[in-house]
Amino acid sequence: MNLLFRVIVSTILLATPVLAEVPPFPSTFRTQTVYVGNVDIHLRIGGKGPAVVLLHGYGETGDMWAPLAAKLEMDHLVIVPDLRGMGLSSHPEGGFDKASQARDLATILNGLHIDRFSLVTHDIGNMVGFALATQQPARVTRFALLDAPVPGIGPWDEILKNPLLWHFRFGGPDMERLVAGRERIYLDRFWNEFSADPKRFDEASRKHYAALYALPGAMHSGFAQFAAFDQDAIDNRAWAATGAKLEMPILAVGGEKSFGPGMAAVMRTAATQVSEGVIADAGHWLLEEQPDATVKMIDAFLSSSE
Template identity: 65%
Template sequence: MRFLVAVSALFLAFAPPVRAEVPAYPASFETREITANGTVLHVRIGGKGPAVLLLHGYGETGDMWAPLAAALMRDHQVIVPDLRGMGLSAVAPGGYDKKTQAADMVALLDALKVTQADVVAHDIGNMVAYAFAVQNQKRVTRLVLIDAPVPGIGPWEEILKNPLLWHFRFGGPDMERLVAGRERIYLDRFWNEFSADPAHFDEASRAHYAAIYARPGHMHAGFAQFAAFDQDAIDNRGFLAAQGKLGMPVLALGGEKSFAGTMATVMRAAATNVTQGIVPASGHWIMEENPDATVKLVTDFLGAK
């Protein structure tokens, strides 16, 4: 494990920079490499006040949250990791089930001496956030889940039947060879098909994220996130049976042209205090398609008494 982490860190140190421009974090944010649960996470930290943890999804990295982080830092300590094997975090040899990644978040917050936090998540980040929240309910003050289902929760089996979600079962070494060198072609399909208007996921963002996912091991890690869904569903059903529904306030946000109100349906199966929200004029990629509305919906919820 230490060898793999060291090799990953060495590669990142000498990798060429990603040149495309995406919304930048405020200059006061620092970046750190934090050892957590046997891997190394790339983390952005800024602001002062109660902590808020922002978790990204597939096809993006923690870079997606820059506009929200800038708004939250006025009265929060904002913590934004790249998930295990994604972004600039180390490519771990395993542990892509969401139970393990929830333990990553426990170790991260412990390293930062954070005892409680609001949690805001999107896409696969939702799945990590739920596994974290259900096992650590006293540590999560408010929870925001945005535009993606949670394995094993609510209408999960019906959601799986949607042909747009073919990529949930796409993976393995042959698929990795097919995609190698064609990462942009693969990712463009998601950015296009899951957008209300593909033009809103701009070229700079596409080039930026495609370059990151083209780094050695990162597509493998992405496929591993999806390959773990069956185990995630088993784990989540067990968590729900043992721990019961979440009690903290939950905002279930869906893109108007994507999951919309289905997000609230999913979370009402797993939480008792759910507020439904819709990001207008947006598909799945809420921070690219309608960042202003997303920031307002999230900050209003986190600031509510």
């Protein structure tokens, strides 16, 4: 076994979620923590069949995927990590550029003896998944991206001018002091402003994620995810400058009240087979705001043989 792939904890059933009352993963899922380089990555694994990797974004953890995982486990092997520095994964000093995080995942999948897999990603997970797809395109069979742009791809510079995205440049020691002990207030801003209806991001979920982001080092790591965007844009533009395009089938999904069809417009600048999906009456938090419609769209895409 690769020495970088050290199993620390395994075969723990997810009968109840950690810390609070968010929708639980099926009890058939197990958790497993693996050591990759300088970071412990917390995983949830369940089901049987073709592999699919679900990557979360900021303001949440892999716990967000429970409704989709419950559907996909019937005919997929479902792997759901917490990204480095987030959730129950550890908080290293660096490595928050998305190319490095993609290498985390490649090492994990190698250790699990998974050669080919689909990707379903949201928010910062889109950026990590995109890096992984550019690094190892032959391994990614299908790729669904949910409601967030990718640094350096398409109209990235114009997207950065949107005043709602001020948090992309928010960080550093003084900013950490400002939010210390006020994590819930800071995160409420995301859940409220990026929802079509803030009530759909329920109180139990808010308490759950706020507790995870209040763990030691968690906000520092979260700010580091955003601070790495400049390097991510450099990396992605260097890849695009070679003339490369992603050739696997891609589903680009936006919330009607958020990125909407703009998701597909972004991805068409970097890929050859892009389908557009829009979730009606939803903002950014698709699985909280419209879980049934989102699960149905993703499941149909992954099940398609076209």
